[in-house]
Amino acid sequence: xxxxxxxxxxxxxxxxxxxxxxxxxxxxxxxxxxxxxxxxxxxxxxxxxxxxxxxxxxxxxxxxxxxxxxxxxxxxxxxxxxxxxxxxxxxxxxxxxxxxxxxxxxxxxxxxxxxxxxxxxxxxxxxxxxxxxxxxxxxxxxxxxxxxxxxxxxxxxxxxxxxxxxxxxxxxxxxxxxxxxxxxxxxxxxxxxxxxxxxxxxxxxxxxxxxxxxxxxxxxxxxxxxxxxxxxxxxxxxxxxxxxxxxxxxxxxxxxxxxxxxxxxxxxxxxxxxxxxxxxxxxxxxxxxxxxxxxxxxxxxxxxxxxxxxxxxxxxxxxxxxxxxxxxxxx
Amino acid sequence: xxxxxxxxxxxxxxxxxxxxxxxxxxxxxxxxxxxxxxxxxxxxxxxxxxxxxxxxxxxxxxxxxxxxxxxxxxxxxxxxxxxxxxxxxxxxxxxxxxxxxxxxxxxxxxxxxxxxxxxxxxxxxxxxxxxxxxxxxxxxxxxxxxxxxxxxxxxxxxxxxxxxxxxxxxxxxxxxxxxxxxxxxxxxxxxxxxxxxxxxxxxxxxxxxxxxxxxxxxxxxxxxxxxxxxxxxxxxxxxxxxxxxxxxxxxxxxxxxxxxxxxxxxxxxxxxxxxxxxxxxxxxxxxxxxxxxxxxxxxxxxxxxxxxxxxxxxxxxxxxxxxxxxxxxxx
DNA sequence: ATGAAAGCGCTAACAG
DNA sequence: CTGTTAGCGCTTTCAT
Numbered sequence: 001x002x003x004x005x006x007x008x009x010x011x012x013x014x015x016x017x018x019x020x021x022x023x024x025x026x027x028x029x030x031x032x033x034x035x036x037x038x039x040x041x042x043x044x045x046x047x048x049x050x051x052x053x054x055x056x057x058x059x060x061x062x063x064x065x066x067x068x069x070x071x072x073x074x075x076x077x078x079x080x081x082x083x084x085x086x087x088x089x090x091x092x093x094x095x096x097x098x099x100x101x102x103x104x105x106x107x108x109x110x111x112x113x114x115x116x117x118x119x120x121x122x123x124x125x126x127x128x129x130x131x132x133x134x135x136x137x138x139x140x141x142x143x144x145x146x147x148x149x150x151x152x153x154x155x156x157x158x159x160x161x162x163x164x165x166x167x168x169x170x171x172x173x174x175x176x177x178x179x180x181x182x183x184x185x186x187x188x189x190x191x192x193x194x195x196x197x198x199x200x201x202x203x204x205x206x207x208x209x210x211x212x213x214x215x216x217x218x219x220x221x222x223x224x225x226x227x228x229x230x231x232x233x234x235x236x237x238x239x240x241x242x243x244x245x246x247x248x249x250x251x252x253x254x255x256x257x258x259x260x261x262x263x264x265x266x267x268x269x270x271x272x273x274x275x276x277x278x279x280x281x282x283x284x285x286x287x288x289x290x291x292x293x294x295x296x297x298x299x300x301x302x303x304x305x306x307x308x309x310x311x312x313x314x315x316x317x318x319x320x321x322x323x324x325x326x327x328x329x330x331x
Numbered sequence: 332x333x334x335x336x337x338x339x340x341x342x343x344x345x346x347x348x349x350x351x352x353x354x355x356x357x358x359x360x361x362x363x364x365x366x367x368x369x370x371x372x373x374x375x376x377x378x379x380x381x382x383x384x385x386x387x388x389x390x391x392x393x394x395x396x397x398x399x400x401x402x403x404x405x406x407x408x409x410x411x412x413x414x415x416x417x418x419x420x421x422x423x424x425x426x427x428x429x430x431x432x433x434x435x436x437x438x439x440x441x442x443x444x445x446x447x448x449x450x451x452x453x454x455x456x457x458x459x460x461x462x463x464x465x466x467x468x469x470x471x472x473x474x475x476x477x478x479x480x481x482x483x484x485x486x487x488x489x490x491x492x493x494x495x496x497x498x499x500x501x502x503x504x505x506x507x508x509x510x511x512x513x514x515x516x517x518x519x520x521x522x523x524x525x526x527x528x529x530x531x532x533x534x535x536x537x538x539x540x541x542x543x544x545x546x547x548x549x550x551x552x553x554x555x556x557x558x559x560x561x562x563x564x565x566x567x568x569x570x571x572x573x574x575x576x577x578x579x580x581x582x583x584x585x586x587x588x589x590x591x592x593x594x595x596x597x598x599x600x601x602x603x604x605x606x607x608x609x610x611x612x613x614x615x616x617x618x619x620x621x622x623x624x625x626x627x628x629x630x631x632x633x634x635x636x637x638x639x640x641x642x643x644x645x646x647x648x649x650x651x652x653x654x655x656x657x658x659x660x661x662x
Numbered sequence: 663a664t665g666a667a668a669g670c671g672c673t674a675a676c677a678g
Numbered sequence: 679c680t681g682t683t684a685g686c687g688c689t690t691t692c693a694t
Contacts, residue, residue, distance in 0.1 A: 001468075003671055014681045019673060029679065044467075049444040050384035051671035054686050059381065061424070069413070070606075075406040079546075082400070082427045086438075091445070093392070094425040096413045103417075113380040114422065136375075137332075214606075215410075249610050275401075275545075276607045279580045334687055345665045350689060360663060382687035385670050 002043045011039040022047065053115070062300070063111045063119040065095045065104065067212040071246055072274040073289055074122065077144065080293035081120055088301065090117065097124060099212025105129045112137055118300040120293075123148065124212065140303040142296045147313050152303065154295045154314045161285040161318040162189025165241050165269050168283070168320055170197045172327065174239040174267065180207040180224065180251065181243025186271060186285075190241055205237050214246055221250035238266055239326065245270035245277050245284055252282070252325065267326040281324035288316060333374045342370040353378065384446070393631070394442045394450040396426045396435065398543040402577055403605040404620055405453065408475065411624035412451055419632065421448065428455060430543020436460045443468055449631040451624075454479065455543065471634040473627045478644050483634065485627045485645045492616040492649040493520025496572050496600050499614070499651055501528045503658065505570040505598065511538040511555065511582065512574025517602060517616075521572055536568050545577055552581035569597055570657065576601035576608050576615055583613070583656065598657040612655035619647060 008015040013032060020026050021036045028036075039045075053059040062085050066074040082092045093114065097104035101124045108130050111119060118140040123130055131150045134141050143153035162185070169177055177194060179187060179201065191201045207228055211220045228235070242248040248270030252262050262268050270277060273286035295314055302308060339346040344363060351357050352367045359367075370376075384390040393416050397405040413423045424445065428435035432455050439461050442450060449471040454461055462481045465472050474484035493516070500508055508525060510518060510532060522532045538559055542551045559566070573579040579601030583593050593599050601608060604617035626645055633639060 001671095005671080015672080016674085016682080017680060020680085023673085025674085027679070032680085046440075046443045048385070048446065048671055050381045050390065050446070051686090052673075053381035054379070054385050054670090054688085055672040055674085057673090057686070064425075069400075069406050069410050070403065072401065072403060072406070075400050075403070078425070079400050079427060082425060083429070086426070086434075091424050091441070092426070093422050094395075094409065094413060095417070095423070096410060098414070107417075109377075110422070112377050115379065115381070249607075253610060276580075276610070279584060279607075280610055332687095336687080346688080347666080347690080348664060351664085354689085356689085358663070363663085379687055382670090383689080385672085385686090386688040386690080388670070388689095 001048075002045050003048065004045070007036065007039050007043060007045050010043065011036045057115075059115050059117055060089065061091045061093050061114055061116045063093045063095065063114070063116045065097055065107055065111075065119065065121045065123075067097050067099050067122055067124060068214055069094070069096050070214040071244070072276065073244070073272045073287070076274075076289045077122065077293040080290050081297050084294065084297045097212075099124065099210075101126050101129050108133055112139070115139075118142070118304045120144065120296050120300055122146075140300055142300045142303070144292055144296045147315075150311070152299050152310075152312045152314075154292050154299065154316070156287045156292070156316045156318040158185035158318075159189030159192075161271065161287075162186040162191070162241075163193035164285055164318060164320040165271075166190050166193025166197065166199075168269070168322065168326065169239045169241070169267070170194065170199055172239070172267065174237075175199060176205070176237040176239075177201055178205040178207065178235065178237035178240035179242075180209050180221075180240060180247060182208070182210040184243075186243075202236075204232070209243060209247065217246060218250050218253075221247055222254055225251070225254050235260070235266060239263075239269070240266060241269050241271075243271060245272045245274045245282065248277070248282055248284070248325070249280065252280070263324070263326050263328055269326055273321055277321075277323070283323045283326040284321050286319045286321050292316065332379075333376050334379065335376070338367065338370050338374060338376050341374065342367045388446075390446050390448055391420065392422045392424050392445055392447045394424045394426065394445070394447045396428055396438055396442075396450065396452045396454075398428050398430050398453055398455060399545055400425070400427050401545040402575070403607065404575070404603045404618070407605075407620045408453065408624040411621050412628050415625065415628045428543075430455065430541075432457050432460050439464055443470070446470075449473070449635045451475065451627050451631055453477070471631055473631040473634070475623055475627045478646075481642070483630050483641075483643045483645075485623050485630065485647070487618050487623070487647045487649040489516035489649075490520030490523075492602065492618075493517040493522070493572075494524035495616055495649060495651040496602075497521050497524025497528065497530075499600070499653065499657065500570045500572070500598070501525065501530055503570070503598065505568075506530060507536070507568040507570075508532055509536040509538065509566065509568035509571035510573075511540050511552075511571060511578060513539065513541040515574075517574075533567075535563070540574060540578065548577060549581050549584075552578055553585055556582070556585050566591070566597060570594075570600070571597060572600050572602075574602060576603045576605045576613065579608070579613055579615070579656070580611065583611070594655070594657050594659055600657055604652055608652075608654070614654045614657040615652050617650045617652050619650075623647065 008018045095107045122144045141151040147153040194201050270284040273284045277284050339349045352364050416423050426438045453475045472482040478484040525532050601615040604615045
């Protein structure tokens with residue numbers, strides 16, 4: 001492997017000079033500069049990132065930790081970040097926490113070895129899991145989707161998202177309503193929203209479902225729905241809000257299998273607005289995912305470069321996208 | 332940052348010994364070993380990957396280069412590889428070539444700096460783009476989806492995939508048939524398959540469409556379809572095969588917008604069998620994506636560890652999944 | 663079984 | 679403006 005020394009020798013300059021022209025850290029005589037550049041080209045020299053990182057004490061990798069890359073919502077985030085990183089000359093180490101807090105914790109442990117420039121994280125529930133080590137090691141972090149008290153973050157306001165759907169359902173005349181998902185902020189917004197419109201979301205109609213990973217999600221959704229049916233004989237609601245679009249799709253599938261018509265018998269709404277919901281015409285709440293990812297990246301860069309440690313939370317308002325799964329022929 | 336030297340000092344051993352217990356390279360007295368382990372725990376020591384890589388001349392990162400992470404087919408590949416890599420103690424640097432050969436080339440250039448253990452690549456069309464530098468630098472490579480003469484690879488047989496669909500269309504009684512996509516192996520298989528069944532695939536019904544990136548894919552599909560319409564007034568076929576599932580979805584959308592019924596007026600079939608096709612009941616050709624990714628990773632590991640340079644091509648047979656978009660009420 | 667020491671390829675004072 | 683030099687944190691002979 002050709003190294004800097006080889007370039008220096010052939011260009012008849014010192015290694016330091018080669019380093020200078022590569023990094024543009026200091027002014028180098030144009031002639032010398034060109035000569036070095038030529039030799040680099042000729043020899044096909046490539047810096048050794050490991051050596052560079054070790055010596056300069058900074059790396060050019062950004063770690064991206066996401067719960068489920070098979071969910072197009074997160075895939076889109078990775079898409080944006082990889083693209084931005086590429087344009088800024090950084091590399092992305094991608095890690096999939098798979099909705100598993102234990103794995104998330106190990107991933108963060110692991111990533112510390114690489115001393116990344118920063119990490120973009122779409123965290124699972126338990127803040128304890130990730131914050132401590134990251135803070136200790138002074139690694140800039142920006143979260144997406146959930147806001148953390150220790151780091152900057154970008155997210156839609158999930159409560160408002162839930163409220164939007166509550167209003168939508170009530171305006172459509174629904175009185176018996178269901179929910180399937182975990183009891184997060186959008187659930188709270190949904191429940192509170194309904195309450196403020198004098199509709200009670202019964203506990204028994206809130207089907208607990210916690211599953212970030214889309215592998216086996218069908219089985220998971222089907223089994224929790226079957227469990228509900230076993231207990232209550234029939235679905236005691238005319239509209240249901242699901243934790244995310246993938247779950248919505250599975251719920252619709254399940255209903256179809258059971259001969260339940262959507263939206264005539266039961267209306268279904270999802271969350272995220274992944275592109276596939278438009279093909280299926282599923283009502284959902286839009287998260288401007290590309291914007292979220294972009295802002296997160298931008299903020300991370302700012303903190304990494306300036307060393308600014310101020311915590312900034314950016315909140316974006318979600319938007320309701322009504323489609324056929326709640327209102328027939330909406331289109 | 333606590334380093335090996337700190338551990339060595341506190342454990343009252345040499346730095347070399349600490350290195351030994353961490354890497355298990357040589358036998359270390361159990362007592363000493365335990366003492367070192369305790370200190371590591373106590374101090375929260377983490378190796379510095381850069382230093383390790385520089386010193387040992389081997390890294391623990393695997394580069395994954397894919398054309399479009401927003402396409403669930405590729406997202407699934409990344410999912411599998413990240414997971415396998417994690418379990419084997421490796422990190423994944425992810426790069427999105429975005430269907431852009433120029434970017435793919437630059438990405439490969441870039442990745443060389445990191446001296447990755449290996450690269451898993453789903454290449455675009457031009458082999459020249461990627462093979463040379465990778466070979467020069469002796470980096471193990473396994474391709475997926477396309478087989479390269481210079482590297483090992485895993486792929487379904489695309490020709491057979493195209494033939495499968497040809498048979499399917501003909502058995503359904505179609506005689507006027509269309510194609511939208513780029514003219515790759517599956518196109519050849521499709522065309523030849525039709526020919527062998529005495530059906531001619533007219534050139535004018537082969538709509539050229541080259542677009543790996545799913546951003547703006549809607550516009551791209553719509554405009555090429557509009558262009559066809561402008562020229563021919565109406566669609567002169569009763570069945571169309573699309574390059575991949577995403578394109579199939581857009582085509583179906585387009586037809587719906589135009590009041591064309593699928594499959595009654597025109598049958599549509601895709602390629603890949605991404606999970607969303609099942610929700611939409613789109614006929615497609617299944618690529619066992621998880622298996623492909625797994626085999627590619629496995630093969631890469633083998634080559635990276637053993638230094639085995641033998642080129643092995645694994646070909647998997649695709650499977651037709653007939654659904655409602657070609658045969659109503661198939662389910 | 664363990665320690666000493668050289669060196670991986672690069673950056674960053676420092677000196678001139 | 680450019681060369682010299684001292685590390686960065688770790689692995690790996692080579693001794694003992």
